[in-house]
Amino acid sequence: MVDDLVSISAFARRVGLTPSALRFYDDCGVLRPAVVDEGNGYRYYAPDQEPRARLLRDLREIDLPLPEVRRVLDGEPAAAAAVVEAHLRTVEQKAVSTRQAAHRILAGLSSTTAKSPQVTLGGPELASAIRQVTPSAARPGAEATDQQNAASAADADWLPALSCVRIELSETEVTLVATDRYRLAVRKLHPQSFEGTPGAILIPAPALTELSRWLAAADTVTLEAGAELTLTTAGDTRVLAALDAEYPAYQTILEGLEPPACRVLVDRAGLADILGTDEVVALSIDQQSVAVGKERIDAITTGTPIRIGFTTRLLAEALATGVGPDVLLEIHAPDRPVVIRSADQGTFTTLVMPNRL
The missing domain is CATH 1.10.1660.10 (Multidrug-efflux Transporter Regulator; Chain: A; Domain 2)
Known part of the structure; x- marks a missing residue:
């Protein structure tokens, strides 16, 4: 020895x-x-x-x-792991707060000299991103078809940013974000070119939706985010008014997600077909299938079988915005956001809050 x-x-x-x-x-x-x-x-x-x-x-x-x-x-391994996980959540939350504070400081310091960010994107790609994220924005004034829709509209009355899409522009990526607090959609795009200082802008979702066909018909579109959003194609220019407001710290939600307890790979259209018409739908998930009432569809499941509820409309809209034949549901707990991903498009992520059964 x-x-x-x-x-x-x-x-x-x-x-x-x-x-x-x-x-x-x-x-x-x-x-x-x-x-x-x-x-x-x-x-x-x-x-x-x-x-x-x-x-x-x-x-x-x-x-x-x-x-x-x-x-x-x-300590015991389980207790030791809990200490590290708690510390990680604290660090991540502090990082988000630090990043937001730094952005506010930089914006104030450079407000007189900063050049508005300007990016060039593929028109069809931007149109696709708008189609995917805008359904997750709050819709104030819309007819409330369920309790969550009514709450979404009420939120937007005092937090108008929820009815907007946040567009973040930087040299490496352009991110479109929308949330009504019951779902969250994030789509990332890779710019063809970038000039100016990274920044973000809030644009009402309906205004972006109205431009979807125009954008889809353009090979490329240039976005300049100043006091308003200017979109320019080869033969036309459109200007959209921006909202000056604080946006929810959505990064905290994404960075705070723990490893899922259950992953479900299932046919996207097939799952949508069996949801039914009830206001709330219950998914019973086992190792080989997903069942809604007496309807059942084959699935590949890893982790713990679970029964979980959703507002039918919210889940159906999340499935509709996906790409490709399959969808992956990452379920953490019946009261935690469910991540919905598409194998054919890793740059798009949707989170949907479950509904208590």
Whole structure:
């Protein structure tokens, strides 16, 4: 055993920590050396301490406070995992808040010198994105067909941003977002060109919908987001009024999603066909199928079988905006947002809130 011991410097190189850090963790009682020479005080470590040291290194890399580090190192695996997951959610929420604050600061600092963002996109691609996200915007004034639709309209009365599509423009991607708080749609596009300073703009969803056919007929369209949104094709220009308002922090929802408890791959049109006409629909999901009442459709399921309810209209509209024959439902819990993805278009994501059965 003694022959296997290594000096603090050698152990530090093996596990990716510095000797000073190892001395600190010894003083804190988090990682004691295997042996301390009584004559000269030199510390020596054993090979079986390396896994603990590497885990300690990774925990400090994610800025986990030392008291929490001790809980992870000395606790049961399930309790340790819960500590790390809670810390991750805190970090993600702080990152979203930091990003939003930084954007506000930068906007204020550069308001007099910043150049409005300008991107060029494929016309049909932008039209497709508009078709996919606009159904998720709130529709104030629409006839309430269910409780959620009524609540959606009420939300829009005091938060008009919910009736808009948020368009975020940057050099690497253009993102279209819409939410009425019961569903969320996000579509990302890759710009052909970009100029100016990254920014975002809110445009009422109906105004974008009216331009869908015009955009679909254009090879390319250039968007400039200033005080209003200017769209230019080869032979025409349209200008849409923008709304100056705060938009919900949708990134918090996306970044806070935990791994799903159940994944269901099912035929998109087939699932839509069996939803029925009731206001609320209950999906009973087992390892091989999805059932709605007596109707059943084959499915590939991984994870825990579950029974979950939806407002029928919201689920049907989410399925209708998908692309391709299949749809993947990622279900976390009966009261958590369900992620709906399409295998044929990874740049589009829809979240739908379940309805209590």
